[in-house]
Amino acid sequence: MTFKPQIKVPATYMRGGTSKGVFFNLSDLPEAAQVAGSGRDNLLLRVIGSPDPYGKQTDGMGGATSSTSKTVILSKSEQADHDVDYLFGQVAIDKAFVDWSGNCGNLTSAVGAFAISNGLVDASRIPENGMAIVRVWQANIKKSILVHVPMTNGEVQETGDFELDGVTFPAAEVKLEFIDPADGDGALFPTGNVVDELAVPEFGVLRATMINAGIPTIFVNAADIGYTGTELQDDINNDEQALAKLESIRAHGAVKMGLIAHISEAAARQHTPKVAFINKPMTYLASSGKEIHSDNINLLVRAMSMGKLHHAMMGTAAVAIGTAAAIAGSLVNLAAGGGQLSEVNFGHPSGTLTVGAQAILQNGKWQVTKASMSRSARVLMEGVVRVPEVN
Structure with a gap:
């Protein structure tokens, strides 16, 4: 029996907030995974190591918790006045299932840095020093998010003294602004009631x-x-x-x-x-x-x-x-x-x-x-x- 060799897919493993995930540039994915469907889902499941009946994701990049079983696909934005399109996939641990129904706010904090470092943001919008504001289109929920990314000498600054409970070591502060955050058609309360x-x-x-x-x-x-x-x-x-x-x-x-x-x-x-x-x-x-x-x-x-x-x-x-x-x-x-x-x-x-x-x-x-x-x-x-x- 002949077995196919493993394929290599460019990827970045990042912490964002209190979560971790595997980040991809859309154009780096195999052709079948560049569009929504089973080809994409199957690739991400295998990357993360799901489904795993043992619940450990030992044979993949996942960390066996919902906070560490995540994937992100980024591309230059197709939306006006935005820099990057951000698609988030929550990978189930014990099931062959990728949930595309929502966003990950924690990993949003890493989207700006990845976008800048991977050439997805126009250079004219990135200061040599100071704060780059990356305009993110969250493709899962169709909402705009502004990610404030600190820059030092033309590079994303990741180290700093900002402490975040749930994360052991301090790092640079990344401010997030969720614009018009109501989901879907803008109705905050789908039943019409506050309670x-x-x-x-x-x-x-x-x-x-x-x-x-x-x-x-x-x-x-x-x-x-x-x-x-x-x-x-x-x-x-x-x-x-x-x-x-x-x-x-x-x-x-x-x-x-x-x-x-x-x-x-x-x-x-x-x-x-x-x-x-x-x-x-x-x-x-x-x-x-x-x-x-x-x-x-x-x-x-x-x-x-x-x-x-x-x-x-x-x-x-x-x-x-x-x-x-x-x-x-x-x-x-x-x-x-x-x-x-x-x-x-x-x-x-x-x-x-x-x-x-x-x-x-x-x-x-x-x-x-x-x-x-x-x-x-x-x-x-x-x-x-x-x-x-x-x-």
């Missing part, structure tokens, strides 16, 4: 704020589902019954948000929506052992990603948190103390994060023009990734 009653068989009727901003997200009060909002990963992720109940909230919420027609379809849409549970500030110990004091935060948030409690906070979910906090009467706003809130600092399992949003009420409907936060990013490895040839 809904969500029927979930395992819990009865839950109060929920369901919002399309950054990424579709379902917020519920921690106390209503038996939690405090101070939980760490081991408190949730080792409890299969708890995970099933949280997935039920996600499935029923997805139906109510109009994202799927029936809860049975939720399994084919694992990346979105997200489920997050919230509470008023309480002092707790983060996963690093650091004490997060209640006086230093506005609220507590814990979020689920790909069926597990996230170790920190997804960047897109942070946008949803900041947006919901800015809207009076939402569960997030109420947990943060209520009133007009243009910025909140929330506690997550790894520490804290500050996010801001600008919200206005027009003709009886809430609109958010911009949400912002800071992350960091750096190249971990670059060269080629080797994969057995796939169809």
Whole structure:
């Protein structure tokens, strides 16, 4: 029997925020993977090492968590007044499935650096020293994002003293601005309500704020589902019954948000929506052992990603948190103390994060023009990734 040799695909392995992923220039991909479809999905699955029934992704670049099982494809933008088109693929660990339904806010912080370093941004827009503003078109959700990339002597500056909870070492600060972050047709609240009653068989009727901003997200009060909002990963992720109940909230919420027609379809849409549970500030110990004091935060948030409690906070979910906090009467706003809130600092399992949003009420409907936060990013490895040839 003759076996085909491995192919080499130019790639860059990058950390963005509290996530890691394999970045590709669209033109470097094999021809079959340059267009959406099974050829692309099969290549990315093999690169990451999925599906893996052992759940370790040992034979690929994935790190066996939702935060490290990610892929990014970038190309020069086809949109007016944008520099780069950004396509994100969330790769399932134990299934042959790539979810293209949403964005990764964390990896967005690495998009600008990759785009500049790989010649996807016009040289006239890149200062020798100072801040390059990369205009990103997020192709999954069709939204604009501005990525502020520090430049030193004509090179992307990756080192610095900006500290991000959930990331061990400091790096250069990368500011992100999510323009008009409401998902889809611009409706922040797909049901028309800031707070809904969500029927979930395992819990009865839950109060929920369901919002399309950054990424579709379902917020519920921690106390209503038996939690405090101070939980760490081991408190949730080792409890299969708890995970099933949280997935039920996600499935029923997805139906109510109009994202799927029936809860049975939720399994084919694992990346979105997200489920997050919230509470008023309480002092707790983060996963690093650091004490997060209640006086230093506005609220507590814990979020689920790909069926597990996230170790920190997804960047897109942070946008949803900041947006919901800015809207009076939402569960997030109420947990943060209520009133007009243009910025909140929330506690997550790894520490804290500050996010801001600008919200206005027009003709009886809430609109958010911009949400912002800071992350960091750096190249971990670059060269080629080797994969057995796939169809």
